[in-house]
Amino acid sequence: MRYEFIRQADHIGPVKIHDVCRCLELDSGSDMGNLAKDSAGTRRISREAIADIEQKMAIVLPVRNEDLKVFESVLSGIPHDCLIIVISNSSMDIFKNEKDIVSRFCNVTKRQAMVVHQKDPDLANAFSFSGYPDIIGDDGLISNGKSEGMIIGIILSRLMGKEYVGFIDTDNYIPGAVLEYVKHYATGFSIVNSPYSMVRILWRYKPKLIGELYFKKWGRVSEISNRFVNALLSTKGRFETEVIKTANAGEHAMSLELAMRLTYGSGYAVETQELISILENFSGILEATDDFVPEKGVEILQTESINPHLHAEKGDDHLLQEMLIPSLSVIYHSPLCEEQTRNAIKKQLLDMECLKEGEMVPDIHLLSPPQNINLPVFADNMESIMPRIIVPDNSIFRIAVARNKKTDANNKVVITDLDGTLLDSQNYSYSLALDAIRKLQGLGIPIVFCSSKTRFEQEVYREELGINTPFIVENGGAVYVPKDYFRLPFSYDKIISDYMVIEFGIAYQELRHRLSMALEAAYCQIEANASLGGILINSFGDMTIEEVAKETGLGLKMAALAKQREYSETITVKGNKKAVDVVFDEIKKAGLLCTFGGRFYEVTGGNDKGKAVKIILELYKMNYGNVMSFGIGNNINDLPLLSQVNYRMLVQGADKRWQKLNISGLCRVKGVGPEGWSKAIEMVVAQG
């Protein structure tokens, strides 16, 4: 590749922005021979230098329901030595075709690629588990969007040990243009001096073929975005500048050292936001976020392509606004942007009727730097997923990131809810979780039950499954620790048969007494106020074994054990909301706690699962040193449990939804009850 001489660059502190380079020769020969040297006014990069970079580069192909023929032709434009990473958000049937196409392509060309689906639940979990939940939506999956796809691509490139990552849209009709873009990326990286670098491509030709309309739109958005980025830059130095010509360049590449450090914007904001992020973090105008980057500086190279850019025409007229708003909004909301540029942006948006008078410039959702991810942990989590995303099938791959040294299995502890989590919420069966239980047992990872169930009910499951660990009964009422389980002595409240018992709850008889007083008070109020309607309350203590069996769906034997309560009462409440509120209010006034466990209400003397979990973890730590704790639940009463552990996992309810829980770092596992539980255990095992 031969460029016209690289022109003077603009400097904003340590950030160096080169003006657009013009390409004179797409191929300027090899290092051999002596003909093709730099000549005056040009800069030549040899084939070897380009090939050297290509080997270190991953090309990320975001795709969403594109024409498969076009997609296939894009593949053929990617230089052989680059690793192809396809991030698809297409419908499942199309995704299958995409994967087939890449497989076939790689088989015959003897290449390797990664093909992932953006909505792969295991991928989402790998991200949330490694401390990067930014791209995960409320449904527990990775959100829609090309920028989310780009971040997946960046992190996978890093995982595979690449040094550069480039992006190519998959709706590009001209494979020659695709090839050219990658050549520009590689050329750019061999020209720059900084390890923190970026190459952005300006499309040279305005193709007449698709009419003025499409290009005019993008052209106009770009022109306006460029203008405002330049305006912002101009206020930072002494000279006015027009150096930025690629504020919306979708075709661009970065060194991974840079890519991992930037903050990304969602939607059409992403490309402009990259520039803003570089300026915010590294130009020295704001406080630097990083110590080494400023030393070496950041370099941005812009080049102009020779091939025409021809891609799928998607939107209509309103798209102009949809594209412009995000792009300008990231400039507007940057702390770098002063009043003058802000006013100008606002005026522009008003003039173009993108905003109404009095309306605010919308905020863009930002995604934090990918380097916030814990890569070794991510690598561990990806290990089991890799075989199905690498193509061709069964090919050998190597994860470049050093994985966490597997910790001693004794240092992991799983604390789990039972009903609706380890056990099916309807038939109380653990059969779907059995393999996972056996796996944990094989690894010597303790499973600690933490349930509303009584000690007697839990003993049945402990016996059946051969589990001999401590357990938490009746919603944190007490911790039962088998004698001799822990080596070091600890304090407990009493010894019952073979257990040492640490109590948190109040005794059942006392609890029932207080509860009946509270209910009495509630009945009085409800009777006195006809508008509240009636209320029907029943408790396990007042029901016969048969009634409990009928109400719960338990067999007679288990129903009898469910009635043998020590620290809590289970009640059913039927009535209209106002009356029910009166009841809960009185229960609360009596100093009792009432929580919903999925089917019934549990009344306790104030204890919840949290305190008991905390004590158990302290015992494990005391005996085994640092432990990695995992909590699995399905419902609101598991919140205190989850808040005590390092890794929080939530399985789906019978309706295939996740309970809404307000807690950070929660990993929503796909799968109802015991099925989700098994998935969660896979992650426990993978965690390094």
Ligand code: GDP
């Ligand atoms: P434009 O070229 O900027 O108008 O945007 P396109 O709609 O063509 O999208 C650019 C590229 O991103 C194309 O290759 C799309 O297939 C791809 N893309 C769009 N949305 C998504 C998404 O949600 N996830 C992924 N992974 N790719 C997407």
Ligand code: CO
């Ligand atoms: Co496009």
